[in-house]
Amino acid sequence: MAVVHCHGKLVLGFTDLLYRPLAELVPTHKRIILDLAELTHMDSMGIGTLLRLYVHGKTHGCAIELRNLGNRIKELMIMANLLPVFTTIGENNIRV
Secondary structure, eight states: OEEEEEEEEEOTTTTHHHHHHHHHHGGGOSEEEEEEEEEEEEOHHHHHHHHHHHHHHHHTTOEEEEEOOOHHHHHHHHHTTOGGGSEEESTTOOOO
């Protein structure tokens, strides 16, 4: 298992900073937890990156889980109807 602490913005121009290193971890791990407690902003490219990681993980037998979603990120995931796709953990999370 690997825990990745994300911070700042997951937006256009910065998504590969998350995707590339995680894509390399996926084949060697069964579970990767993305701790989003310090993620302040995310746009549609950020959502696309999380979804891309989810599909890449599923293809390689690695679960991608989200932990500590802030209210803004949670609302964005709900609007995109993607929150039910991911396993979410942590005290700030809700299941929809």
